[in-house]
Structure formats: C-alpha cells, structure tokens
Amino acid sequence: MRLLLAGALILAFTGAAFAEPDQPIERMATDKAQNFELGSIDWQDEALLPKGAKSALLIGDPSKPGVFMAYLKFPPNYEIPAHTHPFTEVVTVLKGTVWNGHGEKLDRDKGDELDVGASFTLPAEHPHYLWNEDETVVLLTATGPWNIKYTNPDDDPRKDK
Structure with missing residues (x-):
C-alpha cells in the first residue's frame, strides 16, 4: 500500500511536457462520486494498445496534465510489445x-509473474512489455498527457490509421 501511495504522490507532482493526443482510454463521467465494479464496467476498445485490449477511465483525463486512473482488460494470450511512456506508471x-518484462523486445523468458493484488511501477521512458x-x-x-511509444514502430496499432 505504501508503494502505491508513494507512486501516486510522485505522479501527482510530475509535470507534463509531452503531448501527442491519440484519443486514449474512453472517458467515463468523473464529476460525481461513483463506485466501480468490474462486472458492470462499460468497456471500450483501447486504440493505443494492440487489438483486443479494452479500457474504462475511472478518474482524470489521460489527454491532459494530471493524474488519471483506468482499468485495462486484456483477453487470454495477450501481448503488449516493448514500449515506453512519457511519465511514471x-x-x-x-x-x-x-x-511484466523489461527491455527493448518482448521475451517471455525474462518477465516477472504478478498475481491479483500485486503492483509494479514503471519509470518514465523505461522500455517494458507485458503478457498474460x-x-x-x-x-x-499514471500522469497525463499519457501516450505510448512502441520500441518497434511496426508494433504500433495506430500505424494503420
């Protein structure tokens, strides 16, 4: 819990100087008190990640400076190729x-297995990848403006748009 709180505080004071809005994470209403249950989330396709990922914004705006929180859902046997972000996550x-793996290329022999309740931090501009x-x-x-830069530009799902 201390790690999550420390990460949130770091994110809250991180300045925003990087902006490439690509319509990330679908926005949910965040101007009122709400409860969120995984079984009743209105999931949206996530355009910044490979096909199959879904997202739901809980609070904040990833396209603007400041902290935001979002759920991300990945189907079975999903991979996010090596990439970086402009701010800590x-x-x-x-x-x-x-x-969760670290490096310029996805390597299933080098990742850390993380189960329910586990958290991890990723420094700004740190190449990493994920699979399930x-x-x-x-x-x-994370802190907005949020973006993703794939280590291999051919992995970017936005390249076809």
Whole structure:
C-alpha cells in the first residue's frame, strides 16, 4: 500500500511536457462520486494498445496534465510489445496474472509473474512489455498527457490509421 501511495504522490507532482493526443482510454463521467465494479464496467476498445485490449477511465483525463486512473482488460494470450511512456506508471493486477518484462523486445523468458493484488511501477521512458495467459484486468495509475511509444514502430496499432 505504501508503494502505491508513494507512486501516486510522485505522479501527482510530475509535470507534463509531452503531448501527442491519440484519443486514449474512453472517458467515463468523473464529476460525481461513483463506485466501480468490474462486472458492470462499460468497456471500450483501447486504440493505443494492440487489438483486443479494452479500457474504462475511472478518474482524470489521460489527454491532459494530471493524474488519471483506468482499468485495462486484456483477453487470454495477450501481448503488449516493448514500449515506453512519457511519465511514471503504477499498475495493479485486479484479475488474473500478468508477466511484466523489461527491455527493448518482448521475451517471455525474462518477465516477472504478478498475481491479483500485486503492483509494479514503471519509470518514465523505461522500455517494458507485458503478457498474460488468461483474461486479465489491471488498474493503471499514471500522469497525463499519457501516450505510448512502441520500441518497434511496426508494433504500433495506430500505424494503420
């Protein structure tokens, strides 16, 4: 819990100087008190990630400076190729198991297995990748403007748009 709180505080004071709005994470109403249950989330396709990822914004606006939180859902046998982000992220596993790896290329022999309740931090501009075997849901806490830069530009799902 201390790690998550520390990460959130770091994110809250991070300045925003990088902006490439690409219509990330579908926005939910955040101007009122709300409860969120995984079983009743209105998931949207996530255009910044490879096909199959879904997202739901809980609070904040990833296209603007400031902290935001979003659920991300990945189908079974899903991979996010090596990439970086402009600011630090904190990821918490809510359902399933993910493997978090570090480096310029996805390597399933070099990741850390993380189960429900586990969190990890990713420094700004740190190349990393993720994969799973079964459906997975994570909570992403990050600073906007959020973006993703794939190590290999051919991995970017936006290249075809």
